[in-house]
Amino acid sequence: MTQAKLPAWAIRRISRRYEKLIQAALFLCAALSVLTTAAIILVLLTNAVYAPGAKTAFFERVSFWEFVTGTHWKPVDGQYGRFGIIPLLCGTMMVAGIASLVSVPAGLGAAIYMSEYAGPREREFLKPILEILAGIPSVVFGFFALKFITPWILKPMFSLVGIDLQIFNTLSAGIVVGIMVTPLIASLSEDVIRSVPRSLREAAFALGSTRFDVSVRIVVPAALSGILAAFLLAFSRAIGETMAVTIAGGQQAIATLNPLQGAQTMTGFMVHASTGDSAADSISRMSIYAVGIALFAITLAINVISGWILRRYREVYQ
Amino acid sequence: MSTRGSGTPIVAGQQSAPVSFISGTDGSIRRRLFLSRVFSWTCRFVTYAALAVLIVLLAAIIWSSVGRLAFDFVYNPNSSNPIKAGMLAGLWGSFWLILFTALFSVPVGVGSAIYLEEIAKDSFFVRVIKTNISNLAGVPSIVYGILGYTVFRSLAAVLKVWFDGQHAFNILGLFRLRLLKLPIYEDNILVGALTLTLVVLPTVISAAQEALRSVPSSIRVASLALGATRWQTIWRQVIPAALPGISTGVILSTSRAIGEAAPLIMLGALTITTMVPGNIDSPVKLITRPLQVLHAPLDQFTAMPIEIYDWSKRPDPQDRFTAVAASGIIVLMLVLLSVNAVAMVVRHYASRRLKW
Numbered sequence: 246m247t248q249a250k251l252p253a254w255a256i257r258r259i260s261r262r263y264e265k266l267i268q269a270a271l272f273l274c275a276a277l278s279v280l281t282t283a284a285i286i287l288v289l290l291t292n293a294v295y296a297p298g299a300k301t302a303f304f305e306r307v308s309f310w311e312f313v314t315g316t317h318w319k320p321v322d323g324q325y326g327r328f329g330i331i332p333l334l335c336g337t338m339m340v341a342g343i344a345s346l347v348s349v350p351a352g353l354g355a356a357i358y359m360s361e362y363a364g365p366r367e368r369e370f371l372k373p374i375l376e377i378l379a380g381i382p383s384v385v386f387g388f389f390a391l392k393f394i395t396p397w398i399l400k401p402m403f404s405l406v407g408i409d410l411q412i413f414n415t416l417s418a419g420i421v422v423g424i425m426v427t428p429l430i431a432s433l434s435e436d437v438i439r440s441v442p443r444s445l446r447e448a449a450f451a452l453g454s455t456r457f458d459v460s461v462r463i464v465v466p467a468a469l470s471g472i473l474a475a476f477l478l479a480f481s482r483a484i485g486e487t488m489a490v491t492i493a494g495g496q497q498a499i500a501t502l503n504p505l506q507g508a509q510t511m512t513g514f515m516v517h518a519s520t521g522d523s524a525a526d527s528i529s530r531m532s533i534y535a536v537g538i539a540l541f542a543i544t545l546a547i548n549v550i551s552g553w554i555l556r557r558y559r560e561v562y563q
Numbered sequence: 564m565s566t567r568g569s570g571t572p573i574v575a576g577q578q579s580a581p582v583s584f585i586s587g588t589d590g591s592i593r594r595r596l597f598l599s600r601v602f603s604w605t606c607r608f609v610t611y612a613a614l615a616v617l618i619v620l621l622a623a624i625i626w627s628s629v630g631r632l633a634f635d636f637v638y639n640p641n642s643s644n645p646i647k648a649g650m651l652a653g654l655w656g657s658f659w660l661i662l663f664t665a666l667f668s669v670p671v672g673v674g675s676a677i678y679l680e681e682i683a684k685d686s687f688f689v690r691v692i693k694t695n696i697s698n699l700a701g702v703p704s705i706v707y708g709i710l711g712y713t714v715f716r717s718l719a720a721v722l723k724v725w726f727d728g729q730h731a732f733n734i735l736g737l738f739r740l741r742l743l744k745l746p747i748y749e750d751n752i753l754v755g756a757l758t759l760t761l762v763v764l765p766t767v768i769s770a771a772q773e774a775l776r777s778v779p780s781s782i783r784v785a786s787l788a789l790g791a792t793r794w795q796t797i798w799r800q801v802i803p804a805a806l807p808g809i810s811t812g813v814i815l816s817t818s819r820a821i822g823e824a825a826p827l828i829m830l831g832a833l834t835i836t837t838m839v840p841g842n843i844d845s846p847v848k849l850i851t852r853p854l855q856v857l858h859a860p861l862d863q864f865t866a867m868p869i870e871i872y873d874w875s876k877r878p879d880p881q882d883r884f885t886a887v888a889a890s891g892i893i894v895l896m897l898v899l900l901s902v903n904a905v906a907m908v909v910r911h912y913a914s915r916r917l918k919w
Contacts, residue, residue: 260792267794268682274674275683278696278768281761285706288713354609362603363610374614380899382822384868385624385892388875392885393623424616431613457599460606478701485703487825488868492875512705512825519712519829537709541702548701552694 289541292534303328303531312535318498318509320518320529328532330539332500336415336508340490341483343419343504344426348479351423352430353465353472359431360438361460372432379428386425387492390417395493403505413495413507421493422486426479433478437471438464442562470558477551481544487512511540624896628889636890638844640837641870645883648874650891655839656752656832656864657821657898663756663860664763664820669813671760672767676809679768680775681783681797700765708829711758716830719749722861748863750831752840755864758830759820766816774808775801807913814906821899824868833865834873840864867895 251259296302304312307328315329355375359368395410395417403410410416441464449463465472495507496517509517515533523529631645639649675696683689778801786796802809828834841859843849849856874888 264792264794268678271674271678271682274671275678275692277671278675278699278764279692281710281764282695282699284714285702285710288710289706292713351609351612354606355613358603358606358610362606371610371614374617378613378617380819380822380903381620382824382868382895382899384822384824384871384875385620385896388871388888388892389620389623391875392627392888393619397623427613455595455599457602458595460602481701485701485705487703487705488872491825492872512703515705515709516825516828519708519831520834533709537706541706544701544703545698548698552697 285541289534289538292531293538300526303528303535306528306531307535316500318514320498320514320532322523322527322529326528328528328535330511330536332498333509333511333514333536334539335500335502336494336498336510336513337484339415339502339504339508340419340422340486340494340510341480343416344423344483344486345476345480347420347423348427348430348483349476352427352475352479353434355427355431356434356438356472357460357465360435361456361464375428375431378424379432381425383425383486383488384492386421387418387489390421390489390493394420408505410505411495411507413493413497414505415494415508416504418490418493418510419504421489422483425486425489426482429482430475430479433475434468434472437468437475440471440562441467467560470554470560473558474551474555477547477554481547481551484547485512485540485544487516491516511536515540624889624892627885628893629886631886632890632893637894640839641835641865642837645879645887648884648887650867650870650894651844652836652839652865653867653870653891654894654898655843656866656869659752659840659859659864660755660759660827660866661817661821663753664759665817667756667760668763668767668817672764672813673771673809675764675768676771676775677797677802680772681801682793696765696768700769703825704762704823705825705829707758707761708826710761711754711826711830715754715757716749719747719751719754723747723749747861750833750863751861752864753860755827755830755832755866756860758826759823762823762826763817763820766819767813770812770816771805771809774805774812777808778804807910810913811906811910814902814909818899818902818906821902822868822895824866824872827866827869828872832869833863834869836863836865838863867891867898871895 291297291302292300293303296305312328312330314331315327316331317327317329318332319325319327355371359371363371391412395412395414399414399417400410445463445467446459449459454463490510491513494510494513496509496513497507498509498514499506501508515536518530518533521529631648636649637654638651639647640651641653642648675692679689679693683692782800782804783796786800787793791799840862841852841855841857843852843855843859871888871891874884874891877884
């Protein structure tokens with residue numbers, strides 16, 4: 246070791262400086278995430294709200310009021326362009342709503358089953374299945390919705406009652422997004438359900454409760470804050486879901502609440518607009534930033550509320 | 564099932580069950596047990612429905628791929644002829660993307676995790692960073708695409724001007740003339756990889772944090788007590804001990820980038836192309852064509868999920884591209900599966916050496 250030849254004070258000084266340097270580098274790594282958030286907000290604001298320099302931002306050309314309340318979305322340059330986000334919002338909320346209808350009962354049921362009913366062996370078998378389901382890419386689910394669920398399941402079902410289903414429809418998109426977020430709800434809820442102390446269950450069983458009573462009247466209420474937080478997180482994930490929705494939901498931006506029709510979502514529009522060949526500072530391309538702000542704000546708000554519920558209403562057991 | 568039948572000694576059919584004060588039910592015991600059984604079967608059904616969905620999904624994809632899936636699918640370039648269309652460009656694009664994503668995200672992600680778990684004291688700023696990371700994990704990946712398009716792609720455009728333009732001090736251009744003689748693109752692999760890095764970074768950080776947290780604190784205390792500095796403790800004790808967890812978690816969270824299409828499409832990545840980054844279309848050329856390897860990160864690209872998206876959406880009266888898309892999905896899933904297998908092998912071998 247060469248260090249052994251140096252006097253002790255020199256070693257101390259060198260190692261202290263080295264230590265400080267490494268700590269600073271590690272700090273920079275961690276601070277990068279703050280920088281990312283700042284950059285996202287800055288990029289969205291400078292292109293949507295106020296652009297410094299020669300560019301004109303989206304809201305300097307389209308009024309904020311028109312954007313929020315307009316019911317027509319025709320993102321074309323020139324005088325025929327209409328920029329009301331309501332149609333996109335309808336599409337997004339419909340997909341997320343249908344996804345919740347699928348994933349909330351499925352995810353919660355799976356969480357209850359795995360924590361209250363399944364033995365350790367069965368859990369070890371079931372958990373990887375949910376993980377695999379969670380790891381399947383979004384495009385795959387889009388393909389599944391468009392090429393299998395719509396033509397082979399939904400279309401025959403609806404033709405029995407005499408309803409014609411469009412090839413692109415929000416129903417199939419919502420169903421696959423629901424399948425995608427079910428593992429998220431299941432694993433988050435299972436974590437909180439398992440953290441409910443055993444003594445509560447044992448007390449209830451001792452007083453003559455059935456398993457149903459214990460699950461629904463003791464365990465779920467005790468874990469309610471965590472379960473609600475999981476629902477909200479899954480809802481925001483469903484709102485931000487892109488590829489599956491773009492493939493299965495179609496690209497017609499119409500303000501409708503009919504799930505049998507196709508409807509463009511916010512994310513679907515962003516993909517569609519960026520594959521087009523409009524100029525970089527045209528209003529049709531700048532509208533991506535405005536929709537992006539809406540998407541970012543909505544998902545962030547839901548995530549923050551979810552975190553707040555988790556902290557505020559957490560039941561603390563000793 | 565321990566409660567089944569245990570209620571029969573109590574007289575059934577009475578008006579008020581003796582135990583109703585805790586659960587608030589007023590039905591007979593038999594009815595409550597029936598309800599309990601129905602509930603348990605419902606939960607079981609819902610849980611196994613996930614398995615059913617997975618099987619149906621895989622079966623539907625394999626069934627749809629009939630007609631195109633063959634070995635030449637992997638080494639054919641994309642084509643407008645569905646019988647010939649292959650995934651070569653997407654495979655190589657995804658390879659380069661994931662390579663650089665891992666190069667960027669692993670050091671930064673593990674570094675952040677080390678800072679947050681081992682070095683940081685509980686200060687206001689550290690709490691801000693932690694909240695921020697958990698919020699970033701919830702940001703839709705397409706928003707990162709906007710960021711990448713606006714920031715990274717613009718930076719690449721500046722680089723492109725330096726390389727291609729008639730710049731007064733065109734040092735980089737001279738470098739290019741000398742070495743590459745190949746064009747630089749705005750929508751290149753590096754731009755895509757940087758964007759994907761931001762997408763996966765929050766998950767990489769939390770995976771690494773979890774691995775670090777599982778290292779018993781006695782190891783740290785012992786090392787510090789023997790006179791090691793904080794960094795020596797981290798580098799020689801904590802990281803080796805956490806390595807199996809870190810590597811597995813990091814591989815799994817980085818591999819999610821393989822399936823990401825949305826941010827790349829936002830960047831303006833190519834959707835229909837036969838072109839392979841750097842013209843390297845076989846593993847042998849990675850060794851025999853070093854200049855092309857240098858060029859690949861600055862070349863245009865497509866990726867597997869983008870090609871699948873394109874094939875799935877292509878309006879074709881006879882639906883001939885369905886089989887192509889399904890074959891692409893099978894290749895993508897096989898790649899993901901093998902990455903997961905690697906993660907498992909790594910965990911297995913890395914954890915064998917550890918004993919405590």
